[in-house]
Amino acid sequence: MAERRLLDRGGIAVVGSRHASPEDLAFTTRLGAEAAVQGLSVISGGARGVDETAMLGALGREGTAVGILADSLLRAATSARFRPSLLNGNLALISPFNPEAGFEVGNAMARNKYIFCLADAAIVIAADREQGGTWHGAVENLKHGWTPLWIKPHPDPTSGNAELIRRGGRELPAESCDLAMLFNREAPSVVDRPLPLVAEPAAPPFKPPETTISVADAILDNLDFYQLFLRRLRTLTAKSPATDQELLTHLDIGKPQLRDWLKRAMDEGQATKLGKPARYQWRSAQPEQHSFFANE
Template sequence: MPDMNPTTQSILLLTAYFGESSGGNHKPLSPTEWGRFASWLSKNGRNPEGLLHDTEDVLVGWKDKTITTERIQSLLGRSAALALSVERWERAGILVVTRGDANYPHRLKKRLSTFSPPLFFYCGNLKLMNSNAVAVIGSRNATTSDMEYAAFLGDEICGQGYSVISGGAKGIDEAAMLGALKCGGSAVGVLSNGLMHLVTSLKYREYLMSGSLLLISPYSPEASFNVGNAMGRNKYVYCMSDAAVVVASDKDKGGTWSGAVENLKKDWVPLWAKRNPDENSGVSELVKRGARWLPEKDMSISSLVMDTNNNRAESAMQGVQGSLSFDYIK
């Protein structure tokens, strides 16, 4: 693969699934495992690229219970499978951005540090990766009223100069994204599966071509739906945004609920909820736990971003502005 950056190639071999394959008997490294291994490489003055040429020398002194040298060597031996996969991905317009690239999501990298994904697959306008954005989140099986509100919210967000970011799932996510796109705004979809399928969808193709849409995924472009991946993806939506709005949610169950609760616990971004008179609804419970009701009129998107205690969105960017010393670790 002469056109691929050697560091990117090494990271793909160690962390990516090719199609539905898990890499034989050895699973690719998880984000946590990659963070641990990459930190060791850096501390010892080594880099992922060196693994492609002098694997044994680079691994001298490495010991880990789950990331064995045998596992690393097995994963690095998947070059043929990687080449075939890259060819399929590139034909569909899918490229790769790694944690060492300047276009990698700054906010996410700052908030999750070594727990951030080692790479994202993407199609569309990569500059949107770091645009000012508000996350719009909600159930797949939403009411018509909530779907219409999500579309309105997408329109309102883009009209005030922000992008919409969501999980790209059917229901609230999709309604908000299309609401933004149809009014001439921009959107980012963070997918847990089906990237390969969605980039060829007529529904989104014109927006991908015009540069108003970015579809990304930390999982294989050919991955099928997986509950664990869907749950894991939620944190990335929050961590790439400046603020988040939950339009509708089940109570005490489901991905929307778990993602919102995790955000409240981790205090990543201000969380807002569409008003619901039912005190037993999921959004009402989220408000009891620390979310705030979304203003019903005269909504200022910039005010949603500002926290009453501190400006978390801006503080998350401090330290990465000016001197962006990105590497494959931090």
């Protein structure tokens, strides 16, 4: 969803556990910001934890990001945390699966290759050894050599990070550096050109895309958040009506926005309001009243 041009820019893939430590998440935020000021996109999976933190770190510095989601693309696109960046063209959200698909472990594993293949280099912040999407994606990347893989050092020699380094991943420099140097497949594990934690913004190189990357049909042109809302409303109330509070728990939008969109949907005849208690339902889900005398 949103800017296709971001898919052709490359950038830094940042991946990690959903259960990363506060220290790792703080590092991830700084890394995302550093990528932004150096003119590089952050590419990640959009999951809570490291993935989302890296993307928000870049977007918070007015950088760009690409989120390759394994589930719930429509819900993420209407989320308050992503919507402003989608509208200003700094974020692209895509998925190789149905935009309304729920979470499945197999899908999460399958989308890993898109994250690595769209990036010029990848950084693993925290990986659980022998388990989880981050671990399996990193091992798969090492096997196929899609992109240079850098691992944040971990003091525990039994950690997933330490094992990935033993299997061929390169140790991420402790000092802030020119991140573009990580793109070099022959680059040493120690970078001798440290930069300040937040460098001066660098103008990103731009060249017109020669090809368009196809990621199923989940990229939607002419983005209209109200239309996305209608699709979610139809899904959520197809079988039974829902209160505004029930809708809020599923839509991740503010109450004023929900109220405005519900009113618009009712004015357009897309939805109807039921009373006692107030509930809303997609109009086509209402049973039609057939007359016994229709043929007379």
